[in-house]
Amino acid sequence: MNDRLQHIRNFCIVAHIDHGKSTLADRMLELTNTVAKRDMEEQILDSMELERERGITIKLTPTRMKYTYKGQEYILNLIDTPGHVDFTYEVSRSLASCEGAILVVDATQGVEAQTLSNVYLALENNLEIVPVINKVDLPSARVDEVIKEIEDTIGLPAQDAPRISAKEGINIDKVLEAVIENIPAPKGDEKAPLRALIFDSKYDNFKGAVCIIRVVDGVVKAGSKIRLIQTSKTFEVTEVGVFAPQSKKTECLMAGEVGYLCASIKEVADAKVGGTFTDIDANVEPLAGYKQVVPVVFSGIFPVDSNDYEELKDALDKLKLNDSSLQVQPEVSQALGFGFRCGFLGLLHMEVITERIEREFNIDVITTAPNVSYKVYKTNGEVLEISNPANLPKAVEIDHMEEPYVNLHIYLPPEYVGAIMDLCQEKRATFVDMQYVDNKRVKLTYDMPLNEIIYDFFDALKSRSKGYGSLDYEITGYKPSDLVKLDILLNNEICDALSIIVHKDKAYARGRSIAEKLKEVIPRQMFEVPIQACIGNKVIARETIKAFRKDVLAKCYGGDITRKRKLLEKQKEGKKKMRKIGSVELPSEAFLSILKTN
Amino acid sequence: MRSLYIHIPFCEQRCYYCDFCSYVSNNEIKSKYVDKLIDEIYSKGTDENLKSVFIGGGTPSSLHYLLIERIMTAVNKCFRLTNDSEITIESNPNSLSEDKLKAYKNCGINRLSIGVQILNDDILKAIGRIHTSQQVYDIAPLVSKYFTNFNFDIMLGLPNQTSNDIVDTITKLNEFNPTHISMYSLILEENTNLYHKVKNNEIILPDSDEVVNHYNLGLSTLHDLGLERYEISNFSKAEYQSIHNLNYWECGEYYGVGLSAHSYINKERFYNTCNLQDYLSQTDFKTIYKEKLSIQEMIEERVMLGLRMTKGLNVVKLKNDLSYDIMLDKKDIIENLVNNHFLQFNDDYLSICQDKFYVSNGIIEKLI
Known part of the structure; x- marks a missing residue:
């Protein structure tokens, strides 16, 4: 192996949320003088406002650092990773471009659900794992126990793990040394034809798509003529560079290196994450190693003001460029007009996207109740995948339906096991296994419909375990299920945006709670408004909003006429801002709160 | 033809729900007020025919009848009243007497409006009315002796009011053969005694659904007695719709004299001060300009009031x-x-x- 590659290390950091991953990254940037201490912002890699606010990493930002060890200068490429269950795919992409991973474990918390699932992902990608025990300065640190936990639950020797405090900057150099010593240098042939993996992309208004790449073989530089193997489209490279952590142009990127590439790529689809660039006339196999990502949670996103439709479309296009896991399809709703049905990795992902639309693009949006994708077996033999309840065929045309199930792991202190088992029972989950991780923590495994998780499971878990419970899950496949479509009728008209697909046993309770909520928020109208929750033609819950009748109670005398007129003018002004569902008029706030009803 | 509204801002006690311009004052102030009021009538007088005069309040019947006579004399001097002019005075059952009724009739008043509200003494007390139902029973026969055209005001939405109270009140009042009933709902206004009592849960008012049910019950009871609704809150026997009120709803013009009174003349609205001291000390009766109605606003008012x-x-x-x-x-x-x-x-x-x-x-x- 050549000397250049010997001095490169590509690695990421995996950790449970709050275990100090971003803080450690910051300290490494400081120690390697990549960022001067005075320029240091808290958690510099979390560049999105939203990320810093929520303390989570959503976008990947690879950063090049230089560090001299035993007289040799090394290039260390740190690829930061998200830490939430929704972003497993993003983690998998960063992992595929690394040779190793630092595993940060909080000395006060120990190994968490998230830690495990990320470690398994890293192991699947054949990464060398370097454990690091963080927060050793805290009085509640239980370093030896945590080391034993790592060895017992992960089977990773951890006696020599650096014991650090990222916050206080203690032993950060030991981490860098462990990276150099333990993580293998990248392999690759710079003389071979180019093979570069796109593992992320960002949109830049001036440069077009900025592809974040790992060069596996060959060399790429400005002027290179390249081809994306998957689409056969060709481009001329305009710029290559690295992030340190700001983008910095370089001469070229060679095998083993991580950096960015611009090639006047305008089309969103042409910078598809997971794609492989090669030389324009080379004949090579595309790189593998990327996990296929499938959205599991679906929801309609509509502009509050229908004039914002085009802007919303643009915003989603741009977000898609940065986030290949987001799925977007146009949708039309009677109640909401034109919008998009979007597929997400999970509820947090959905919230993050919605918030980014509102903050970064300044568009007010309505998000309909999230749902999963169902398999519908029709009596005529056709099989449909339905992610929008409004598209479900009529009941008579359906032979049976299947819904996605997950293998759910819940980690929690033993005292909450009873309460959480009850909760899982309520959520149609089937018990699989219970293990004591140690004497303080239990791992419960359940087979559970995904639908139940996206409804309100996470909140219920947190509240019934006083915040101690955590979970992760993976989709295991589809199982037949007794599902029905629950329609909501306002004044005898179906409101398509409120239809949901739900298990038969839950339909009554859901129908009742939706009808009650609607009764609460819909103001009284000029006529009586029946609210009905229906399965097919069968009404399972009914509420009535009585007509507004008060107008016979107001008198009007000579000195009162102006005031009365102004009140009416104001009322008329207010009506202009009303939204309509069929013949029912309601203020925007009520309209939104109805659609937020799960 | 225009109408004239005369405001008498005095009461023996302020009702708990009232946010009108009204004071509990001594005779000296009342007499000074009437002097000033007469000055204002003179200042506005145009010698034109009036379709109606309405002496409202407050409680006009709480004034000595001689003061009412003086006011009517001034009105007669400054405007022309015809045989068809409707001249109404508002009254409280406890402050009426046979002498007053005779005096009113003699000075040209041809219509009486009596604030009964409800024939239930517990409720009357709860809302701060000082009269009793017995006083209504005592005075009503005298009212019908001197006047053929008279109105009873009744109120809905009162604390602990039952549907029985409504039917009972309407039925009993009808025995005195009124030509007109006004049925209003209590409106809880801020800065009233009742508002604070309700906020402190000392008094619980019926919700609007219940009041609407009471209104509908009142509507059908009145209908059965031959008192037909001609406006949302007003019911009358045939030919006895209130000319003065119709003038408001038909967007007719009117003069307003007295404290806080509103005028609508030549498409412009004016109003007088609400401060009694200011009113008494003024010399030139400068009204406060409120607004000149645009065509659009005039149309809106026509529609709003017409309907x-x-x-x-x-x-x-x-x-x-x-x-x-x-x-x-x-x-x-x-x-x-x-x-x-x-x-x-x-x-x-x-x-x-x-x-x-x-x-x-x-x-x-x-x-x-």
Whole structure:
């Protein structure tokens, strides 16, 4: 192996949320003088406002650092990773471009659900794992126990793990040394034809798509003529560079290196994450190693003001460029007009996207109740995948339906096991296994419909375990299920945006709670408004909003006429801002709160 | 022809729900006030015919009848009253007497309005009225002895009021043969004694649904007795609709004299000060200018007030007076409302269907 590659290390950091991953990254940037201490912002890699606010990493930002060890200068490429269950795919992409991973474990918390699932992902990608025990300065640190936990639950020797405090900057150099010593240098042939993996992309208004790449073989530089193997489209490279952590142009990127590439790529689809660039006339196999990502949670996103439709479309296009896991399809709703049905990795992902639309693009949006994708077996033999309840065929045309199930792991202190088992029972989950991780923590495994998780499971878990419970899950496949479509009728008209697909046993309770909520928020109208929750033609819950009748109670005398007129003018002004569902008029706030009803 | 409103801002005690301009004052102030009021009548006098005069309050009957006579003398000197002019005075049952009734009649007053509210002493006490139902029973026969045209005010939405109270009150009052009943709902106004009592849960008022049920019960009871609704809150025997009130709802013009009184003259609104001291000390009766109505506002008021009446809005008159053809301008909306039985159209009048008055604002708002 050549000397250049010997001095490169590509690695990421995996950790449970709050275990100090971003803080450690910051300290490494400081120690390697990549960022001067005075320029240091808290958690510099979390560049999105939203990320810093929520303390989570959503976008990947690879950063090049230089560090001299035993007289040799090394290039260390740190690829930061998200830490939430929704972003497993993003983690998998960063992992595929690394040779190793630092595993940060909080000395006060120990190994968490998230830690495990990320470690398994890293192991699947054949990464060398370097454990690091963080927060050793805290009085509640239980370093030896945590080391034993790592060895017992992960089977990773951890006696020599650096014991650090990222916050206080203690032993950060030991981490860098462990990276150099333990993580293998990248392999690759710079003389071979180019093979570069796109593992992320960002949109830049001036440069077009900025592809974040790992060069596996060959060399790429400005002027290179390249081809994306998957689409056969060709481009001329305009710029290559690295992030340190700001983008910095370089001469070229060679095998083993991580950096960015611009090639006047305008089309969103042409910078598809997971794609492989090669030389324009080379004949090579595309790189593998990327996990296929499938959205599991679906929801309609509509502009509050229908004039914002085009802007919303643009915003989603741009977000898609940065986030290949987001799925977007146009949708039309009677109640909401034109919008998009979007597929997400999970509820947090959905919230993050919605918030980014509102903050970064300044568009007010309505998000309909999230749902999963169902398999519908029709009596005529056709099989449909339905992610929008409004598209479900009529009941008579359906032979049976299947819904996605997950293998759910819940980690929690033993005292909450009873309460959480009850909760899982309520959520149609089937018990699989219970293990004591140690004497303080239990791992419960359940087979559970995904639908139940996206409804309100996470909140219920947190509240019934006083915040101690955590979970992760993976989709295991589809199982037949007794599902029905629950329609909501306002004044005898179906409101398509409120239809949901739900298990038969839950339909009554859901129908009742939706009808009650609607009764609460819909103001009284000029006529009586029946609210009905229906399965097919069968009404399972009914509420009535009585007509507004008060107008016979107001008198009007000579000195009162102006005031009365102004009140009416104001009322008329207010009506202009009303939204309509069929013949029912309601203020925007009520309209939104109805659609937020799960 | 215009109307004249005369405000008497004095009461023996302020009712808990009242936010009108009213004071509990001594005789000296009352007499000074009437002097000033007469000055104002002289200053506004135009010698024109008046279709109606309304002496309201406050409690005009709490003034000595000689003061009322002085006021009426001034009115007669400054304006012309005809045989058809409706001249009303408002009164409280406890402050009426046979002497007063005779005096009122003698000075030209031809219509009486009596604030009964409800024939239930517990409720009357709870809302701060100082009269009792017995005082109503005592004075009512005398009222009908001296006047053929008189009104009882009754109120809905009172604390602990039952449907029985409504039927009972209407039935008993009808025995005195009134020509007119005004049935109003209590409106809880801020900065009233009652408002604070309700906020502190000392008094619980019925919710609006219950009040609407009471209104409907009152409506049918009155109908059975031959008192027909001609405006949302007003009921009368045939030929006894209040001329003064109709003038407001038909957007007629009116002078207002006295404390806080409003005037509407030559499409402009004015009002007097609400401060008694300021009123008493002024010399030139400068009214406060409020607004000059635009054509659009005049149209809105025509529609808003016209549709409060059972007979409805005279669309031909509207077109003639203001060159606005609502039947054309709001064609689709009107057609839709007519098809859905919210509105009806008969003989130049567009009116709200009898059973849809409870959503009148919603209907009116679509037409302005």
